[in-house]
Amino acid sequence: xxxxxxxxxxxxxxxxxxxxxxxxxxxxxxxxxxxxxxxxxxxxxxxxxxxxxxxxxxxxxxxxxxxxxxxxxxxxxxxxxxxxxxxxxxxxxxxxxxxxxxxxxxxxxxxxxxxxxxxxxxxxxxxxxxxxxxxxxxxxxxxxxxxxxxxxxxxxxxxxxxxxxxxxxxxxxxxxxxxxxxxxxxxxxxxxxxxxxxxxxxxxxxxxxxxxxxxxxxxxxxxxxxxxxxxxxxxxxxxxxxxxxxxxxxxxxxxxxxxxxxxxxxxxxxxxxxxxxxxxxxxxxxxxxxxxxxxxxxxxxxxxxxxxxxxxxxxxxxxxxxxxx
Amino acid sequence: xxxxxxxxxxxxxxxxxxxxxxxxxxxxxxxxxxxxxxxxxxxxxxxxxxxxxxxxxxxxxxxxxxxxxxxxxxxxxxxxxxxxxxxxxxxxxxxxxxxxxxxxxxxxxxxxxxxxxxxxxxxxxxxxxxxxxxxxxxxxxxxxxxxxxxxxxxxxxxxxxxxxxxxxxxxxxxxxxxxxxxxxxxxxxxxxxxxxxxxxxxxxxxxxxxxxxxxxxxxxxxxxxxxxxxxxxxxxxxxxxxxxxxxxxxxxxxxxxxxxxxxxxxxxxxxxxxxxxxxxxxxxxxxxxxxxxxxxxxxxxxxxxxxxxxxxxxxxxxxxxxxxx
Numbered sequence: 001x002x003x004x005x006x007x008x009x010x011x012x013x014x015x016x017x018x019x020x021x022x023x024x025x026x027x028x029x030x031x032x033x034x035x036x037x038x039x040x041x042x043x044x045x046x047x048x049x050x051x052x053x054x055x056x057x058x059x060x061x062x063x064x065x066x067x068x069x070x071x072x073x074x075x076x077x078x079x080x081x082x083x084x085x086x087x088x089x090x091x092x093x094x095x096x097x098x099x100x101x102x103x104x105x106x107x108x109x110x111x112x113x114x115x116x117x118x119x120x121x122x123x124x125x126x127x128x129x130x131x132x133x134x135x136x137x138x139x140x141x142x143x144x145x146x147x148x149x150x151x152x153x154x155x156x157x158x159x160x161x162x163x164x165x166x167x168x169x170x171x172x173x174x175x176x177x178x179x180x181x182x183x184x185x186x187x188x189x190x191x192x193x194x195x196x197x198x199x200x201x202x203x204x205x206x207x208x209x210x211x212x213x214x215x216x217x218x219x220x221x222x223x224x225x226x227x228x229x230x231x232x233x234x235x236x237x238x239x240x241x242x243x244x245x246x247x248x249x250x251x252x253x254x255x256x257x258x259x260x261x262x263x264x265x266x267x268x269x270x271x272x273x274x275x276x277x278x279x280x281x282x283x284x285x286x287x288x289x290x291x292x293x294x295x296x297x298x299x300x301x302x303x304x305x306x307x308x309x310x311x312x313x314x315x316x317x318x319x320x321x322x323x324x325x
Numbered sequence: 326x327x328x329x330x331x332x333x334x335x336x337x338x339x340x341x342x343x344x345x346x347x348x349x350x351x352x353x354x355x356x357x358x359x360x361x362x363x364x365x366x367x368x369x370x371x372x373x374x375x376x377x378x379x380x381x382x383x384x385x386x387x388x389x390x391x392x393x394x395x396x397x398x399x400x401x402x403x404x405x406x407x408x409x410x411x412x413x414x415x416x417x418x419x420x421x422x423x424x425x426x427x428x429x430x431x432x433x434x435x436x437x438x439x440x441x442x443x444x445x446x447x448x449x450x451x452x453x454x455x456x457x458x459x460x461x462x463x464x465x466x467x468x469x470x471x472x473x474x475x476x477x478x479x480x481x482x483x484x485x486x487x488x489x490x491x492x493x494x495x496x497x498x499x500x501x502x503x504x505x506x507x508x509x510x511x512x513x514x515x516x517x518x519x520x521x522x523x524x525x526x527x528x529x530x531x532x533x534x535x536x537x538x539x540x541x542x543x544x545x546x547x548x549x550x551x552x553x554x555x556x557x558x559x560x561x562x563x564x565x566x567x568x569x570x571x572x573x574x575x576x577x578x579x580x581x582x583x584x585x586x587x588x589x590x591x592x593x594x595x596x597x598x599x600x601x602x603x604x605x606x607x608x609x610x611x612x613x614x615x616x617x618x619x620x621x622x623x624x625x626x627x628x629x630x631x632x633x634x635x636x637x638x639x640x641x642x643x644x645x646x647x648x649x650x
Contacts, residue, residue: 013414015427020347025426033411062391066411069387086358086391089338091416093427101350102340102418 001077002046002263003128005121005149006039006057008088008106008138009080011067012292015093020100026093034291035070036090038163039134041256042263044293045282047076051264054079056124058117058138060107061086081120083113088138109140121149125156129267132161132259133177137168146172153177161263163255165189176218179266181259183224187212206231206312210238222262222279224255230276230283231312241276241309243284253292254283273309280307326402327371327588328453330446330474331364331382333413333431333463334405336392337617340418345425351418359616360395361415363488364459366581367588369618370607372401376589379404381449383442383463385432386411406445408438413463434465446474450481454592457486457584458502462493471497486588488580490514501543504591506584508549512537531556531637535563547587547604549580555601555608556637566601566634568609578617579608598634605632 014032035044043055059067059080064087071078085107093100125131131153133146142148146168153160159178162169165186173180182190191212213221213233220234229242261279264270270278284307285300286292339357360369368380384392384405389412396403410432418425450456456478458471467473471493478485484503487494490511498505507515516537538546538558545559554567586604589595595603609632610625611617 015416015429017427021425022345022347023423023425026428028427028429031413031429062387062394065390066387088356091340091427098348100346100348102342102353102416103351104340104353104356 001052001054001127001129002267003124003131004039004043004046004053004055005131005133006037006043006055006135007109007117007141007145008136009035009037009040009057009059009064009067010104010106011063011070011087011089012036013089013091014099015091017093017095019095019097020093032291033066033070034293035067035074035076036292037135038256038259039132040067040071040076041253041293042132042134042260043071043076043078044074045257045260045286045295046264047074048295049260049264053077054124056080056120058083058107058109058113059087060084063087063089079120079124081113081117083107083109085109085138106136106138107140109138111140114141114145118148118152122152122156125153125158128153128156128158130159130161130178130263132163132263133172134163134256134259136164143167144171144174146177147175150175150177159266161259161266163259170216173217178219179262180217180219180221181224181255181262182221183226183255184209184228187216187221187223191216206238206240209233222258222276224258224283226251229280230258232272232276232309234272237272238312239272239276239309240312241273241280241307243280243303244306244308247284247287249287250290250292251287253289253294254286256292257286257295258283276309277307278304326377326379326452326454327592328449328456329364329368329371329378329380329588330456330458331362331368331380331460332434332442332466332470333461334360334362334365334382334384334389334392335429335431336388336395336412336414337361338414338416339424340416342418342420344420344422345418357616358391358395359618360392360399360401361617362460363581363584364457365392365396365401366578366618367457367459367585368396368401368403369399370582370585370611370620371589372399373620374585374589376585378402379449379453381405381445383408383432383434383438384412385409388412388414404445404449406438406442408432408434410434410463431461431463432465434463436465439466439470443473443477447477447481450478450483453478453481453483455484455486455503455588457488457588458497459488459581459584461489468492469496469499471502472500475500475502484591486584486591488584495541498542503544504587505542505544505546506549506580506587507546508551508580509534509553512541512546512548516541531563531565534558547583547601549583549608551576554605555583557597557601557634559597562597563637564597564601564634565637566598566605566632568605568628569631569633572609572612574612575615575617576612578614578619579611581617582607582611582620601634602632603629
């Protein structure tokens with residue numbers, strides 16, 4: 001099974017209001033509650049694909065109980081470590097124009113709770129085929145938490161996919177995960193040179209991303225570039241794959257669908273071109289779905305047959321013919 | 326004991342942000358969670374005063390569990406009927422300037438759950454000295470719910486204090502509660518003639534409020550007028566009492582502190598002048614406290630010794646000397 005780790009999950013609330021009026025009082029017309037957090041979206045996508053999956057991480061308080069209940073309702077297998085603090089909420093207030101977001105910081109995790117999670121994670125590595133490590137770290141968890149988890153997974157021979165940002169990403173990369181999936185902005189935050197000013201249409205140049213990745217990571221990295229698609233950079237290869245048609249929809253959760261596809265492909269040792277095409281298709285299908293953690297199966301099937309991975313002309317060293325993995 | 330009924334309680338969340346940016350994403354710096362709903366504030370104030378109190382009403386789901394846990398932490402005795410729906414949340418986003426509020430509508434209550442509550446309420450009337458009925462009705466509860474509860478209380482010889490608005494207030498008044506406490510706006514919504522245009526400073530004229538009350542209610546009504554203080558209107562008396570010094574602070578919960586004072590005074594058969602002065606003082610002390618359900622004991626003590634109830638010159642029929650009850 002694929003084990004998805006979410007250390008800072010959330011209860012995602014979406015409030016529909018007529019119009020957001022700063023410093024006014026709003027009667028919320030409808031409330032949507034969903035289990036939130038990037039790793040939970042990965043688990044939900046994999047579960048919908050019929051892949052054996054287990055969602056783990058940290059949950060606490062009444063909000064944590066609610067998240068667990070919502071996952072249970074969706075049939076997603078889950079085994080979380082309980083903590084004393086309250087799992088955070090996110091509130092998205094949606095009016096006719098756009099969403100206004102409020103993100104709680106998350107509970108403070110004690111050293112004893114973190115040690116308990118490490119024990120649990122160690123146990124889960126037995127049956128795991130791949131682990132995914134997604135999202136932010138709650139207060140109290142060490143900054144090198146993902147490096148620790150990557151190292152434990154390596155000892156157990158289980159490949160780890162890392163999708164986070166900031167210091168958690170920088171520390172995690174030092175442990176050389178089997179795969180990392182930052183988006184272009186998250187990469188640029190760690191290696192500002194990867195974003196030249198002014199950026200060309202479609203984001204930073206492929207060459208500068210490749211250079212940034214190779215300066216930061218010893219292993220393969222897939223960089224997501226929104227509508228620009230995915231760029232896979234390994235120590236000696238570069239592949240890119242973009243959606244064949246422009247996408248319109250809800251980009252939240254597209255990166256998590258991408259991680260779902262990549263983790264499954266890593267387990268199956270899928271070659272880079274097919275792997276990237278599948279990840280692009282599942283990401284596009286997630287954009288086409290109204291909520292994070294879901295995807296549009298028609299868009300998935302369609303895009304999967306049309307997306308093609310290529311070796312970019314502009315990659316350092318130019319196109320090469322190898323398609324290993 | 327005083328039984329406080331809250332049919333639509335809430336988990337009140339206060340989010341501190343730097344500045345509210347419509348359609349932006351906000352990292353919430355701090356989150357405050359409190360048990361919310363007008364009747365819970367009444368219970369918390371009475372409990373802090375050392376009065377025997379029991380908070381009852383409807384609670385459901387993980388949010389309801391959280392509200393019960395927060396009440397337990399504060400030591401407030403509570404016995405709520407569990408429902409299947411999720412208790413609502415309110416979110417107040419506070420930036421440097423003011424608060425922006427989002428109010429969830431509340432769970433839908435089934436007829437079976439409402440019947441269960443009526444049984445529970447009937448049981449609680451045995452030991453009750455006074456009942457307070459505060460706040461909005463959740464979806465599914467009949468519009469004449471408060472009329473039903475007032476009638477049950479009457480049969481048991483227990484005085485009921487009603488503090489609600491709109492149709493719930495209109496229906497409730499028909500059952501002639503021992504006391505009703507609308508604010509001037511809530512009264513004006515039922516009897517628009519009580520708010521002349523333009524309103525004089527301090528709100529509608531005393532005479533028009535008295536006329537409105539006597540047109541709507543057969544029993545005594547205390548109308549709260551913010552800084553203008555309280556106006557008590559009985560079928561044959563009028564009393565008013567205003568805070569001796571202008572108040573600056575948080576008016577949320579001041580009405581609930583007022584109800585707490587009135588319900589205690591009703592139990593003790595306190596004469597109108599002392600009753601109004603006590604209610605004005607406790608309301609002022611609530612304004613001086615940063616959060617609803619709390620009060621500043623120094624302001625309470627001070628205001629209690631200085632507030633004086635008078636028979637207003639402008640009352641229909643002019644000043645009269647009686648101080649009965």
